Amino acid sequence: MKPPVFEYDDPETIEEAVAILAEHGDDAKVLAGGQSLIPLLNFRLAVPGRLVDINRIEELDFVSAGDGEPLAIGAATRMAELERSELIADRWPLIGEALRHVGHFQIRNRGTAGGSLAHADPAAELPAAFLLLGATAVARSRGGERLVSLDEFFLGYLTTALRPDELLTEIRVPVQPAGSATALVEFARRPGDFALAGAVCRVSSAGRSMSDVKVVVFGVGPKPIRLERLEEELVGHVLDGDELRSAAARALSEVDAVADLHGSADYRRSLAAELAARAIERAVDGEAR
Numbered sequence: 600m601k602p603p604v605f606e607y608d609d610p611e612t613i614e615e616a617v618a619i620l621a622e623h624g625d626d627a628k629v630l631a632g633g634q635s636l637i638p639l640l641n642f643r644l645a646v647p648g649r650l651v652d653i654n655r656i657e658e659l660d661f662v663s664a665g666d667g668e669p670l671a672i673g674a675a676t677r678m679a680e681l682e683r684s685e686l687i688a689d690r691w692p693l694i695g696e697a698l699r700h701v702g703h704f705q706i707r708n709r710g711t712a713g714g715s716l717a718h719a720d721p722a723a724e725l726p727a728a729f730l731l732l733g734a735t736a737v738a739r740s741r742g743g744e745r746l747v748s749l750d751e752f753f754l755g756y757l758t759t760a761l762r763p764d765e766l767l768t769e770i771r772v773p774v775q776p777a778g779s780a781t782a783l784v785e786f787a788r789r790p791g792d793f794a795l796a797g798a799v800c801r802v803s804s805a806g807r808s809m810s811d812v813k814v815v816v817f818g819v820g821p822k823p824i825r826l827e828r829l830e831e832e833l834v835g836h837v838l839d840g841d842e843l844r845s846a847a848a849r850a851l852s853e854v855d856a857v858a859d860l861h862g863s864a865d866y867r868r869s870l871a872a873e874l875a876a877r878a879i880e881r882a883v884d885g886e887a888r
Contacts, residue, residue: 674713
């Protein structure tokens with residue numbers, strides 16, 4: 600397989616990159632890790648006239664957070680670097696847990712945090728984890744910097760709120776509530792495969808009663824989906840076992856699930872409900888941080 604013919608740019612600064620995007624707009628495509636884009640090019644599912652390779656832009660590769668401050672991740676930071684980060688493991692462990700489910704280590708050695716968000720695959724773990732954690736995307740254009748909450752960032756299948764002249768430069772993750780626990784559970788046919796469905800959650804509890812809960816499912820619809828109805832049912836209550844699964848099933852019944860050769864819409868809703876319940880149980884029981 601061979602990609603279509605394209606022009607190639609490899610800017611060394613953000614300013615150079617956004618200038619190219621401003622000039623070429625929809626005809627340009629940003630290349631970071633290339634783990635999703637290169638297959639799309641080879642299958643001719645993406646046919647850009649120009650590739651803007653951001654791998655030489657050093658200012659896009661960083662991980663930082665001061666004491667009590669939000670986490671800042673450069674868009675071109677490799678997934679493997681995040682996976683090895685002691686800072687992330689200590690204060691945002693869900694990110695590391697999500698990354699352990701992403702493909703294989705060769706993929707994570709090249710794939711980038713920003714690339715995963717910008718690609719917006721609905722079955723990807725990292726976008727769901729960042730959405731659950733309340734992250735914000737930082738987009739840069741010639742007009743300046745724009746902050747986009749991930750609640751508004753994902754629009755649909757492989758579609759985001761990024762404009763043609765914008766470059767995703769940074770992901771900011773807020774400090775998480777004290778005493779909260781997170782968990783991720785997914786189901787895939789084989790390790791490294793895309794998940795048929797998955798769930799991430801964050802729980803704060805007093806005993807078995809949940810004082811705060813947030814749940815996001817992925818691989819079910821055209822984008823990661825927050826289950827606000829389930830969250831409302833769980834706060835202040837002690838639900839486990841059959842009650843928890845019934846509440847999750849009610850919340851998923853409202854989701855417009857996708858159907859494909861791997862499973863029907865009803866199957867995906869049922870699977871996601873069970874995975875959401877398991878993630879919540881893991882977090883409440885303290886099996887994840």
